[in-house]
Amino acid sequence: MATGEPLIVLDGVNKWFGPLHVLDDVSLSVGKGEVVVVIGPSGSGKSTLCRTINRLEPITSGTITFDGQPLPAEGKALAKLRSEVGMVFQSFNLFAHKTILENVTLGPVKVRKEKASVARERGLALLDRVGIANQADKFPAQLSGGQQQRAAIARALAMQPKAMLFDEPTSALDPEMVGEVLDVMTSLAGEGMTMVVVTHEMGFARHAANRVIFMADGQLVEDAPPSQFFANPRSERARDFLSKILTH
Numbered sequence: 487m488a489t490g491e492p493l494i495v496l497d498g499v500n501k502w503f504g505p506l507h508v509l510d511d512v513s514l515s516v517g518k519g520e521v522v523v524v525i526g527p528s529g530s531g532k533s534t535l536c537r538t539i540n541r542l543e544p545i546t547s548g549t550i551t552f553d554g555q556p557l558p559a560e561g562k563a564l565a566k567l568r569s570e571v572g573m574v575f576q577s578f579n580l581f582a583h584k585t586i587l588e589n590v591t592l593g594p595v596k597v598r599k600e601k602a603s604v605a606r607e608r609g610l611a612l613l614d615r616v617g618i619a620n621q622a623d624k625f626p627a628q629l630s631g632g633q634q635q636r637a638a639i640a641r642a643l644a645m646q647p648k649a650m651l652f653d654e655p656t657s658a659l660d661p662e663m664v665g666e667v668l669d670v671m672t673s674l675a676g677e678g679m680t681m682v683v684v685t686h687e688m689g690f691a692r693h694a695a696n697r698v699i700f701m702a703d704g705q706l707v708e709d710a711p712p713s714q715f716f717a718n719p720r721s722e723r724a725r726d727f728l729s730k731i732l733t734h
């Protein structure tokens with residue numbers, strides 16, 4: 487469903503943490519409706535890359551545009567960007583003392599100034615869409631990890647984002663719950679959501695991604711369709727990485 491029209495564009499992006507060059511001249515364009523899976527060894531900069539896109543992390547040099555606009559640094563424009571770029575983390579990050587439905591409606595009411603009744607109705611519809619409508623009035627701790635992560639996805643979707651970033655959304659889950667979260671992500675991809683997904687789930691990469699990006703030492707080493715990447719990675723580093731994760 488990718489249209490080719492760019493939504494997220496990084497151009498010559500560098501990020502330093504003190505002496506550490508964490509993003510090294512990264513250029514990347516993600517088209518509307520595209521699903522890009524990011525893989526690479528620990529410490530290669532995958533999370534940092536994600537976090538720069540909604541400006542949780544400022545960059546040292548280069549440019550990032552979202553939907554044609556340079557990322558705003560602060561204020562209302564930044565709040566708008568954060569609502570337009572949903573993010574789902576490894577740790578579900580739900581508000582522990584709020585119900586699942588409240589978690590989902592809080593942003594729309596507070597940030598988007600939606601009427602409570604409208605937010606509630608949409609929130610319930612979103613919980614239904616991720617398969618946890620019957621958990622609406624529970625608190626996060628009463629849900630399984632997989633259910634909590636689906637609630638976190640619903641919460642991000644409630645802001646009606648133009649893109650979704652996922653940073654290892656299934657890494658903290660028990661194995662039997664990985665599938666239910668990947669199913670939600672796969673259907674989201676099928677509906678045309680623009681997605682950047684850091685994951686070790688190579689099945690998801692094969693089936694749902696338009697492109698796979700391999701990072702190493704802050705550099706974007708490969709950028710290829712999954713069929714090509716998995717069958718024939720060009721770099722020694724990607725081959726080595728794949729042989730490690732596919733055999734364990």
Ligand SMILES: Nc1ncnc2c1ncn2[C@@H]1O[C@H](COP(=O)(O)OP(=O)(O)OP(=O)(O)O)[C@@H](O)[C@H]1O
Nearest residue numbers: 503504506508526527528529530531532533534535
């Ligand atoms: N806030 C920070 N301050 C200093 N260094 C940081 C900070 N955040 C990340 N780093 C460093 O930047 C590098 C890239 O980190 P990043 O978290 O982006 O890697 P990653 O590819 O997501 O790794 P993992 O697979 O373990 O999640 C690492 O060397 C990390 O230690």
Ligand SMILES: [Mg+2]
Nearest residue numbers: 532533534653
């Ligand atoms: Mg990471």
